[in-house]
Amino acid sequence: MFAHAGLLLAGLTLTSARPPQQALTNNDNLHHNNHHNHQPPSIPGFVALGDSYSAGIGTPIPGPKENNCRQGTGAYPFLLAADLNLLPNPNSTSPTTNTTTPFQWLSCTGSLTTDLLSTSNPNSPSQIDTIALSPVPPAFATLSIGGNDLGFFDVLNACIFRFYSFYSGTCASALAASEAALLAPDFDLRLLLVLRETLDKVQWEKHPRFTITVTGYAKFFNAETEECDGVSLGVWWGGAGVVRGPKLTKEVRGRMNxxxxxxxxxxxxxxxxVNGGFAGMERVVFVDYDKEFEGHRFCEEGVKEPxxxxxxxxxFLPGGGDSGEGGRPPDGNGTEVALGERDGWLEEGSELVDVEKCLERAERGGDWGERALCYMAVVKSRWPNERLVGEDLTQRLPWEEVGTTSWRAPTYYGKTFHPRSKGHEAIRDNVYEVWRQHGIKLGPRQ
Structure with missing residues (x-):
């Protein structure tokens, strides 16, 4: 085993999926998002709960550095907050915290339902524990949760990327495990507890208009086309310039959808x-925005992927840019890198992934990027001749010693298969439509 085998973390802090400790302190990316001219209603604030789909991983970061929850200002909760004029003043001289700002952005990449549920440990509060009750409870909450509980990453790893190479297991077994988790009652119970604990936290009986807006997920593929049947998005070279990985066949795409x-x-x-327990009152609404993604998935008619x-x-594709940014695929010689890949490299002294210890932590959490990095680091440590697509073996940071085997891998795999900014805008728009249908008087479009 190499003495220094590991991955340098590029913009990724290996922390548990807890609410970020720093507040959102600038809104430089707002002006193109908040495009409504009429005055929004007066809303005291709201809280955004959930996972990476609610954190907006991959979209522009809300400051000079990515925070530990990998939040991005393209996220649909952030867009809602911008529309409602709930974002903190970037020119304020007094710092704010997540527990005092009108918009409590508690969504965190990697979150499981258990990360939302209340805990008895005051030093490690859950997202629900962090909801502020003072001075005014939030008017509503948004929630995206479930994908990490039900094994989305395991399916993407085994069926698409093979981050863990030979250890990734089969696509069939990963799909079977996720389908079994769906049939089991555990997730239903935890989601039920999340919704009820959130309602209790805001004292729903005193705030009859408080609602929780729960968003689902969108299917990744057009499963009817033939163009992708021979395409692979695997992360390892198989020799002779061929990517080693499963093919995106109709069967695989259909089962994942x-x-x-x-x-x-x-x-x-x-x-x-949950609503059935409130005697006809809708305390929770569900937003199924999948139909908005028709024509915007992978493997659409006439599209040659990637x-x-x-x-x-x-x-997002691995290495691809956000909406409006474009992007280039990395090639096998490292002569081209994906747009933004070199942005955000950590400073001298940044830790490497410890291949001896990272597996337990990564597999216990739900952060796709952390798991992908750990898996790739372990593979490189055991099979040093394995080569990632786009890996530049000659590139070295100034402080790296000649002869060491520490190397860097892009963290953009964490954002892969998450919505780009255009997708989040569509989710926001669908939230407004569902609110209109249910008579919920929120947002500037009511």
Whole structure:
């Protein structure tokens, strides 16, 4: 084993999926998002809960450095807060915290339902524990949760990327495990507890208009086209310039889409069950925005994947840019890197992934980027001749010693298959439409 085998963390802090400790202190990226001219209603504030889909991983970061929850200002909760004029003043001389700002952005990449549920440990509060009750409770909450509980990453690893190479298992076994988790009652119970604990935290009986808006997930693929049947998005070279990895066949795409559909159906049923306990009052609404992604998935008709320049794809590709940024695929010689890959390298002294210790932590949490980095580091430590697509073996940081085997891998795999900014805008718009349908008087479009 190499003496210094590991991955240098590029913009990724290995922390548990807890709310970020720093407040959002600038809104430089707002002006193109808050495009409504009429005055929004007066809303005291709201809280955003959930996972990476609510954190907006991959979209522009809300400051000079990515925070520990990998939040991005393209996230649909951030867009809602911008529309409602709930963002903190970037020119304020007094710092704010997540527990005092009108917009409590507690969504955190890697979160499981257990990261939201209340805990008895005051030194490690959950997202629900962090909800502020003073001075005014939030008017509503948004929530995205479930993908990490039900094994989305395991399916993407085994069926698409193979980060863990030979150890990744089979696509069939990963899909079977996720489907079994969907059939088990555990997730339903935890989601039910999350919704009820959130309502209790804001003292719902005193605030009859408080609602929770739960968002689902979107299917990743057009499963009917033939263009992707021979395409692989695997991360390792197989020799002779061929990417080693599973093919995106119709069968694989169809089963992965079916998994998303069943997740959404399960979330919908849980939401309906909670509302059933409130004698006809809708305390929770479900936003199934999947239909908005029609025509914007991977493997659409006439698209040759991976198409890094296609603006109408609303999910991130490995190394691809955000909406409006474009992007280039990295090549096998390292002569080209994906747009933004060198942005955000950590400073001298940044830690490397410890291949002896990272597995337990990574597999216990739900952060896709952390797991991908750990898996790739372990593979490199055991098989040093293995080579990542786009890896530049000659590139070295100034403080790295000649002869060491520490190396860097991009953290952009953590954002892969998450919505780009255009996708989040579509989710926001669908939230407004569902509010209108349910008579919820929130947002400037009411």
């Amino acid at each position: 079916g998994l998303v559909e069943r997740v959404n159906a399960k979330i919908r049923r849980t939401v309906e069950g 198409d890094y320049g296609r603006e109408e794809t609303w999910f």
